[in-house]
Amino acid sequence: MKKVALIASLVLLGSACTTTPTQTSAPEVQAPPAESAKAIASAEAARSKVDAVGFEWRDTAALIDEAKKAEAAGETNKAIKLAKQAQRESENGLKQYEASK
Numbered sequence: 001m002k003k004v005a006l007i008a009s010l011v012l013l014g015s016a017c018t019t020t021p022t023q024t025s026a027p028e029v030q031a032p033p034a035e036s037a038k039a040i041a042s043a044e045a046a047r048s049k050v051d052a053v054g055f056e057w058r059d060t061a062a063l064i065d066e067a068k069k070a071e072a073a074g075e076t077n078k079a080i081k082l083a084k085q086a087q088r089e090s091e092n093g094l095k096q097y098e099a100s101k
Contacts, residue, residue, distance in 0.1 A: 028077060036076040039083035040067050046090035055093040055100075060086050 043064050050056045067082035 036079035043083040043086040050093040
């Protein structure tokens with residue numbers, strides 16, 4: 001009985017997978033270049049502050065560089081995401097500096 005139930009379940013699952021239509025997603029709408037430029041500038045300012053106190057994280061500058069490359073390639077959403085990550089790292093570095101005093 002268990003084998004019959006298992007086989008029936010597998011057949012139903014298999015048929016559901018083959019008949020389920022695939023959804024095509026629309027191309028992602030990119031943010032305006034001014035937004036990515038603003039995010040990158042903000043990340044660079046935060047990085048400068050944390051660098052001045054010697055608590056810059058290892059990947060922060062690389063994230064900003066990647067953000068600049070993404071922006072140049074027209075991938076403004078990716079650039080914003082990377083810039084925000086770099087800014088968070090800088091803010092966390094400043095928090096570490098404050099905690100170490």
